[in-house]
Amino acid sequence: MFLFANATIYIGLAIAIYALLITTLGISTKNQKLINSGKGGLIALFVCAALAMISLFYLLGTSQFQYQYVSDYTSSELPIIYKLTALWAGNAGSLLLWTFFLTLYTIMIAFSRKMKGNPMVPYISAILLANAVFFFFILGFVAKPFLLLDTVPLEGKGLNPMLQNPGMIIHPVTLYLGYVGLAIPFAFAMAALILKNVDDFWIKMTRRWTIIAWLFLSLGNIFGGQWAYVELGWGGYWAWDPVENASFMPWLTATAFLHSVMIQERKNMLKIWNISLIIVSYALTLFGTFLVRSGVLTSVHAFANSNLGLYFLIFMGVAVILALYVLMSRYNLLKRSAGEFQSFVSKESSFLVNNLLLVGAAFAVFWGTIFPLVSEAVRGTKVTVGLPFFNKVEAPILLSMMFVMAVCPMLAWQRSTVKNLRKNFMIPAILAVVGMILMVVLGIQKAWAVIGYGVIILLLITHYLEFYRGVKARRKMTNEKPLVALYRLMIRNRRRYGGYIVHLGIAFITMGIIGSQNYDVETMKTVALGQSIELKDYRLNYERLDQKKEGINDIVYADITVFKNGKRLGTFQPEKVFYGNWDQPSSEVAIISSVKEDLYIVLSAWEDDGKATFVVKINPMMNWLWFGSFMIVIGALFAVWNGKYGNVTPRYTGVRKEVS
Incomplete structure (x- = not known):
């Protein structure tokens, strides 16, 4: 097994080098046989990656402790599902997963029916193969x-208790699918520039790939936040941890890219900007991998210190330099063929403003993340940047983006007239102001919360009007019933209305963020058996403290009966788990959720006489955050589903467009 498993890696490396060289040679000599040989190598490369994955799954699942990776991340007592998911618990296994996804994506592109006969395919394959060579080398x-x-x-060392959570099954996989997925539009963009194709064909061909990568990044961030909320016992869901930031930055720039490409498609603008965005997004996926694996920053998510970070830094530097060289060599070609803005008050201008805000948010996160490294290099002291910095910087940017999202649907392309603005914005603006006044009357006094909820009201109204006017116009033409008209309107404009659903999801997420960040209440109290803890409308009766054993783990738990406004909600059990093969215990929190808020209970400490210390927290609007996350996923799936893109994707003839 040892020889077979290692052979899959080294043979894969040899095949990747061969396929890269033969494809490059085929391109330079215009020899289709050589290109086809390289294309066949892609299949062999995928088989090697798949066999390596299967081999490691087998070794983990059967507890082959003679292998260092198996010994480091599993134990015989570990449930089989966590034995298998330990594949991505460490550096080597997670990079193997990355390599598998990369080879999978590569053959999906190379053998796609839509790409058959496309002269860009060999260039795309070569770029992705260069990535594969790097990962197989590592x-x-x-x-x-x-x-x-x-x-x-x-016996093995076992898996970190924080990783023994259902989030471990989904979170890393979705993040890697998103990370690797962004290599696809990057490869398309570079191939288009090399061939001097400055039209929007590459964008149309990669739209679905970009949305899919963005969707997986979204899922990764969502599952990561939910995992932190239920597992770490601190009552939050986002700590601006360096590794969290590493996945958030490419999400921001990919979001900007998805918006700005619509301007290029419709108005032939922002070509250089779009190429730059996809280069930055791709580079940030490598930068995030560098952060996670270098050990240069402290994080609960990071892998152990290793020399991997240096390799990723070098590879990222080479990739970015080459990409910028290709971009600058085609700069004049892109600039001459670009359109121009006709008015600052137009839909395309709002898209540009939104792009600048997204990129600004990404830069702020980037600067806050690397500042400890900069401060250490300049002053010799590592200065940590925490929650206050990120919240103060990102909060106004988020609200500004929400405002742009609210007004964008109401703006006309090219130029909006005063009459158009008055007609579209008068009623939504009045209703938003009325809503803000009512919030103040009802006791919401914090300025940022009032402004934030006012912007959300404006967004919800303008998006409702978009659906309403579309249905009204369709019914006028077809006499369809309202629901039928809505359904057919949406399925014939999947990209547009899928985007609106995503916007609504972000609005609900923002509601949850504003509520949980501004109006959370927390208490920490030590009580004896039979005593109560009161917090706002809740009363928590401490009934019992006991201990039980599950396998090799010892669990201390408390029975807490919860009442709200005198009504019994039930008995709940916050726990503290002590692992037989791990020094650090973990908290299993009790969460009572409702539409309005979450009650979050943590068993913190206890004494021999039965006294126990509990942390009790009320997190308002949390379910709106998770509901908004669900809507984002639904909107993205709706936008990408059913192959409607075939109607807008031209058949490529291979003719180059050049501007002399």
Whole structure:
């Protein structure tokens, strides 16, 4: 097994190098046989990656502790699902997963029916193969997944308790699908520039790929936040941790890219901007991987210190320099063929403003993340940037983006007249102001919260009007019933209305963020058996403290009966788990959710006489955050579903467009 598993890596590296060289040679000599040979190598490369994955799954699942990776991340007592998901618990396994997804994406592009006969395919394959060579090299010589130990241990070290959560099954996988997915539009963009194709064909061909990558990044961030909320016992869902930021930055720039490409398609603008955005998005995926694996920043999510960070930094630098060289070599070509803005008050201008805000948000996160490194290099002292900095900087940017999202649907393309603005914005603006006044009357006094909810009201109204006017116009033409008209309107404009659903999801997420960040209440109290903790409308009766055993783990738990406004909600059990093969215990929190708020209970400490210390927190509007996340996923799936893009994607003839 040892020889077979390692052979999949080294043979994969050899095939990746061969396929890259033969494809490049085929391109330079215009020899289709060589290109076809490289294309066949892609299949063999995918088979090698798949066999390596299967091999590591088998070793983990059968507890082959003679392998260092298996010994480091599993134990015989670990449930089988976590034995298998330990594949992405460490450096070597997670990079193997990345490599598998990369080879999978590559063959999906190379053998796509839509790409058949497309002269861009060899260039795209070569770019993705260069990535594959790097990752197979890392697996073969730096982070080896199939390394044998000198002596075979009787038992493995086990999996970090924080990773023994359903989030471990989904969160890393979705993030890697998003990270690797952004390499696809990057490869298309570089191939288009090399061929001097400055039209929007590459954008139309990669639209679905970009949305899918964006969707997986969204899912990764959502599942990561939910995982932190239920597992870490701190009552929050986003701590602006460096590794959280690493996945959030490419999400921001990819979001900007998805918006600005619509301007290029419709108005032939922002070509240089779009190429730059996709280069930055791709580079940020590598930068995030560097942060996670270098150990240069402290994070609960990061892997152990290793020399992997240097390799990723070098690879990222080379990739970015080459991409910028290709971009600058085609700069004049892109600039001459670009359109111009006709008015500051137009839909395309609002898209540009939104792009600047998204990129500004990404830069703020980037600066806050790397500032400890900069401060250490300049002053010799590592200065940590925490929650206050990110919240103060990102909050106004978020609200500004929400405002742009609210007004954009009401603006006309090219130029909006005063009459058009008055007609579209008068009623929504009045209703938003009335809503803000009512909030103040009802006791919402914090300025940012009032402004934020006012902007959300404006967004909800303008988006409702978009649906209403579309249905009204369709019914006038077809006499369809309202629901039928709505359904047919949406399925014939999937991209537009899918985007609106995503906007509504972001509005609900913002509602949850504003509520939970501004109006959360927390208490920490030590009580004896039979005593109560009161917090706002809740009363928590401490009934019992006991202990139980599950496998090799010891669990201390408390029975807490919860009442709200005198009504019994039930008995709940916050726990503290002590692991037989891990020094650090973990908290299993009790969460009572409602539409209005979450009651969050943590068993913090206890004494021999039965006294126990509990942390009790009320997090308002939390379910709106998760509901908004669900809407984002639905909107993205709706926008990408059913292949409607075939109607807007031209058949490529291979003719180059050049501007002399």
